[in-house]
Amino acid sequence: MRTTVGIIGGGPAGLLLARLLHRTGIDCVVLESRTREYVEQRQRAGMLEQGTVDALREAGAADRLAAEGLIHQGIELRFDRERHHVDFPSLTGGRTVTIYAQTEIVKDLVTLQLAEGPPLLFEAEALAVEKAESAAPVVRFRHEGREQALTCDWMVGCDGSHGIARDAFPASSSRTYAHDYPYSWLGILAEVPPSGDELIYARGERGFALHSMRSPSVSRLYLQVPNGTDPDDWTDDRIWGELAARFAIDADWTLHRGPITAKSVTPMRSYVHEPMRHGRLLLAGDAAHIVPPTGAKGLNLAVSDVRVLARAFAQLHRTGSEQLLDTYSELCLARVWQATRFSYDMTSMLHVRPDGDAFDDRLQRARLRRITESRHAAAELAANYAGLPLSL
C-alpha cells in the first residue's frame, strides 16, 4: 500500500486529521488497531473549546454537534460550602464552551470517513514505523491475519498514550517529561438529568468532585479517589453519598441521583514528548502529550495539534513549502506546555493531597478565594479554560 500521509490511530486526532486532509485533496490512510465498536464507545471527556468546534465545522463534521451540543457560559467553583460562577463571555470578550461527548465526535468522524473516504482500516495494528528519516517512511501493520506495509511520504502517530510511533524517535534526540499525581478519578455515567446547567468543580474537605453532563437526561460525574482504587469497591450508594458530601453548599441545591450505567478509574498524569517530529514522522494528540482532565484540555490539545498539522500539509500540497512542517513541533509544544501548566494549576488547586497538611489546605482555599474575589484572577482562569488563541 502507498499513500501521501499514513495516520496511525483512529481516535479524535487521527480521524480529524484524515478528514481535514481529505477535504484538502491530500491522500491518506488511517490504521486503527481496535474495532469500530470499541473506539466509538470509549468514554472520555466532553468539553470543547471554540477552536475545536471550529475545526469540526471546517471538517464538515459538526452537524450533530450544532444540534445536540450544549453551549455553556462558564463553570461553577465550590469550596467552603459556597458556590461561585465564573462567567466566560464577560471575562473573555464573549467566548463560550460546548459540551459534546468525545464518543459522539468519534462516531461522527467515523461515519463520514466510511462513507466518503479516505480509507479507515479497523483492527489494523501498527507494529513499527521504519525509515522515518527517509523520504518514504513505512509502517508495518497486522490486518486480517497478515502482516502488511504502508509506505508514505509522511507518517503521523496519532496512536495515543500507549502507541508505538514514539518508539521510532531516537532516544538521543528525544526528551520526555512525566508527572504522576497522587490520586485518580472515579468517573461515572448516570441515567439522571444533570443537577444544574453548568459544570461544577468542587473542592470538598474529603476531596475533589466534578459534575458534568452528556445530555438533558444523562449526567457525567467524577470523584477523586486514591490511586489503585477498584471501581467495584464503590457501590452506587457510596458514590452518590460521597458526591453529595463533596458538592454540599449552604444553599438550596440537590444532587440528582439515578442508575449508574458506567464506572471507571483513571489515574491523573502529565506527560510530554519532545520533539513532536523526527524526519518524516510527526506526533499529534495523546501520542505526544497527556494532561490530567481537570482542565479539560486533552481533546482540545489533540485538535489544536491537528489544525496546525493540516495547515502545514495544505501548505506543502499547495506550494511545496515545508515551512509550517518545520515549525510544527515548536508551535505545538508552546501550546502543550501552557495547557500542561493550566491543568497542573487546576488539579493542584482542587484536589486534596493524601499527604497534604493544614498549610496545603489553607493555601488551596486562598487560591480559590482569589479567583472569586479578583476579576483578573477569574479572567486568567476563564481565558485558559475557554482556550488560548491558536497562533497559526
Ligand code: APR
Ligand atoms: N496501531 C493502530 N492504532 C493504535 C495503535 C497501534 N499500534 N496504538 C493505539 N492505537 C489507537 C488506539 O486504539 C486509539 O483509538 O490510536 C488511537 C488513539 O486515540 P486516543 O487515545 O483517543 O488519542 P487522540 O486521538 O490523541 O485523542 C486524545 O483522547 O484519550 C483521549 O483524553 C484524551 O481526550 C483526549 C483524546
Ligand code: PHB
Ligand atoms: C466531561 O464532561 O467528561 C469533563 C468535563 C470537564 C473536565 C473533565 C471531564 O474537566
